Amino acid sequence: MDFVKTLPILSILTYLPLLGGLIIVFLNKENVKGVKAVATGISGLTFLLSIPLWFAYDHGASGQGIFQFIEKGSWIPSLGVNYHFGIDGIALLLILLTTLLSFISVYSSFTAIQNREKEYYSLLLLLETGMLGVFCSLDFFLFYLFWELMLVPMYFLIGVWGGPRKLYAAIKFFLYTLVGGVLMLLGILALYFYNTTGFLGFKGLGNPVSLDILHFHQIGAGIPAELQFWIFLAFFFGFAIKVPMFPFHTWLPDAHVEAPTAGSVILAGVLLKMGTYGFVRFSLPIFPEATWKLLPWMVALSLIAIVYGALVAMAQGDMKKLIANSSVSHLGFVTLGIFALNPKGLEGATLQMINHGISTGALFLLVGIIYERRHTRMMEEFGGLSHQMPNYAIYFMIIALSSMGLPAMNGFVGEFTILAGAFDRNWLWAAIGASGVILGAAYMLWMYQRVFYGKLENEKNKGLTDLTWREKWTLIPLVVLVFWIGLYPKPFFDRISQSVKYVVQIVDPGYYGSIGGK
């Protein structure tokens, strides 16, 4: 699989969906079959092309050698902007998740989307380009470009193909993330000027202009504490809104509820990870001192998210709203792991990003399946579906269990590792976090009971048909991953451990020193 190293594989992956989107634009609007074929073909091809990365990535490398498949060229020299692509193990896993979920999203939309297919699929592919670009970028300019690029197609996906309150949700989503993005841009500018001329009384370093992320990893620790604090906050808002962390989370249930199924899958599966990825890629390694200073706040917000998100989820009557709020809780685990600032916490957090994408992505697919049949997601409308749709019930059970963190499934591996990492910092953090596991069981099983158990009494549910093969095929890869990660997570840990070590070495240089350089 090493042949990919001779190709600009990351650029190919990133722009292939864009190309697909362009092809679709030139197709005839009436040619729905052709549109679907191109979309499926291109997103499938992107997924296939991303697989060699898994094998070709050298997970033994250390230091900045963890960034591989590098493509670098000067782009706007006057601003110090380079075209700089490259991925570490963390980005690698997120890219694979993105290509898989994008493919599944396209494939799952065939019957759900019945109008403006041409625009829909081309926007979906454009979105994929944006997401892949974010994970590949090692230059702030490029990163910001892709970051904002994602926003537009998502806005339209919610606003055009969404539910009854789609406009409210789309605008809320757009404005919220835009505010975060702008604050992040301010942070980037501050870094830029600090590196060169200085600003607002902060003395600059006098370096040549640069927006290279790896460069800032190196000089980050030297930034004065006060400046670190403010730039950390600027980035924090950008990421915390994306994650979303409590109390910036209320755009999420609205966006999820109104978005079409594929939109929800992508939103939960990938877009939320942009925030947590940002913390790991920027906040921790560039602002180590500020990270330590704000640690109590970050952990407190994470723990609140875990418990509070679960409690809010429990009170919902709409399945999608419940799952959306459970995302807040699950992402709380991820941020808790990140701010445990040790290898266990960060590795667990990274794996949990993937796990959440798999499990919650699958849950949204499942809800979408029933929504397509009944055009409602209210639990009170259902009951007794086990009898009518046995296969659907089995898949739903497996995914619900994985979301609850049942051992031997993916969620448990991630949560356990995170909590073990948090425990090392403070046992109380882990104890509070672990209580979320009890609530998780409560709301999931309660939802399952209300939808699947009992007698099939609602007349409207009596004609429901079980899963089609196409629907099964959207779920099967995710179920396989659930058990693969649950039973044999080592290949995943292997691929991220050096990348995590790289971050820990910057944010807590004493960690490895204190234990004999192990």
Next chain:
Amino acid sequence: MKEYIYLVPLFPLLGFLLIGFTWSRMPRKWVSIIGCTSVGLSTVLGFGAIIDWLLTMGSHHPFVKTLYVWLPLKTAVPLDIPFAFQLDALSALMVAFVTFVGFWIHIYSMGYMAHEEGYNRFFAYLNLFMFAMLTLVLADNFLLMFVGWEGVGLCSYLLIGFYYQEKWPADSGKKAFIVNRIGDFGFLVGIFFIATHFGTLRYEEVFAKLQADPGAYLGVAGIIALCLFVGATGKSAQLPLYVWLPDAMAGPTPVSALIHAATMVTAGVYMVARCNLFFRASPTAMAVVAVVGALTALFAASMGLAQTDIKKVLAYSTISQLGYMFLAAGVGAYAVAMFHVFTHAFFKACLFLGSGSLIHACHTNDIFEMGGLKKVMKTTHWTFLFSTLAIAGIPIWAGFFSKDAILASVFAFAQHHHGWAYLLYGLAAVTAFMTAFYMFRLYFIVFHGEYRGHGHPHESPRSMTLPLQVLGIGSLLVGLVGVPAVISHLFHVPNVIEKFLHPLTPEVEGLAETTFHLSDSMEWILIFGSILIACGGIALAWWLYKADPEWKRIKAFTAAFPRLHKTVFNKYYVDEFYDATAVGGTIKLSKASAAFDQGVIDGTVNGMRHATVGTSLLSGFFDLRVVDGAVNGLAWLNKFCGDLFRRVQTGVVQNYVFVFALGVFLSLGLYLLLK
């Protein structure tokens, strides 16, 4: 053969997958064959592996089979948690009876479930349960034990809710899972403490470190012990988390026999015995275990006195017997606790299967709609009688030996160290009396007197009676592996189980001891004392329910104390109390959180939106009237001036020339005039 120990849990998993993947398409006959064969193979292989291990290594050396690294944890010293199975005295004992009893319950299920919908689903879940249970007992580290631990919880959930179309089973399954999760929370925190302080999760390594230097771990060992015990109270239905087990009876009866009597619920006792070194490091932890055990035993037994549902009576008796086991563990008699786990598995499984046979015949759970079944259901009758005698503690039935050993251990513990433990002995003795009473109350009501139901009860099919016979004989015989010391001396028969489990509880300086000696005379007194207590309970049941066919005496008694009867019958309203506090509280909190989310947090966001929109309206007005007004005003002025001056621009050249000439002349004239 011991190298293939991992196949013991794997065979049932394979069975589950085979049945699960074909689900409803596979014919029932095949399902029965696969379901029973997989467990049968496990049984044979399990016994083979145990014998092989005993012959080649002896019971003092555990055998570990590592499959692969499951979870690599990056700590100071990398902590690789393996998928590995360990065969030692404790796990061997568990494997032996879990596979054996499990196999016979599978056979029984073929008959019991024959007319039920969801036959395939039932066997798939049952096989999955066997996999999880065997993983639990064979695991070589705490995390893998946890996998099995939650796995059995899942199967319990699925099987309690087997009749998912009804409300009670579905609710009960959920209740069981969530209550167990509360316990699991404690277990998980305990695991974190172990990982942090010992740097490993493998039993052998953890306990070797603890044995090498117990003093270094005294403080944390107590914390770990208590955390783990929280897990045990969930799984093994002890105070205050016992509430799920009576409701677990909503599942099919073979499930109650296998999961909620013989195997899964004893996992907590197994875990405490496995971790005895932690508990022995902390007198507090031991006292907590003993007191919780004794109180649960008594409390549950008292609730069993007034139940009318046959399975509920048995459920409370299970909780009570589990309390006995924890009592034994709490006083340091771990081998004795495991001995009771072992005998209990046989007689309680037999009781449940017997009750299943009765329910199958009478189509009701209510004991007052049965009666006189001695004549029509001969096999069910004698096996039920055997196991009732066993649980009541009549020699030479199995329960007598193990229960007597528990009572003697508690007494010896009190005599040697802690006077307060006499109180525990008292509680246990009262419980023994109650147990004998309510079990024989059940027996007399169901099998004696006249039939009070409406159907035509008949003996169950062969596939059901054969397991009853096997387990009935087991209830008679298995106690002989653990005869008390005085009898052991008298007849020169060894106490096999104590010897076998000896490696479980090594004597370590600084940790509580695990064996006590009573004088021979005292032991005889205790033995006769417990026989007397049991006979007393039986006599009372006979006097109230057999000697008085009209039940006048008991009716008079309940009429005299209506309040008491009602309170006991309603299980002291504990469920109602939990519903009002913990459950209701959580739901209220959840609703309040959702309202807060909607009202305050999202309200703030929307408020900001309104504020922004409002400002923009205002600035729009300003824009329109002031800014635009100024601009428009300027434009108006411009236009006005333009209009004014436009008149001049007529476009006629003659006019321009005329005005030009006029201007020239006027200027010229002015100039000349002023000069």
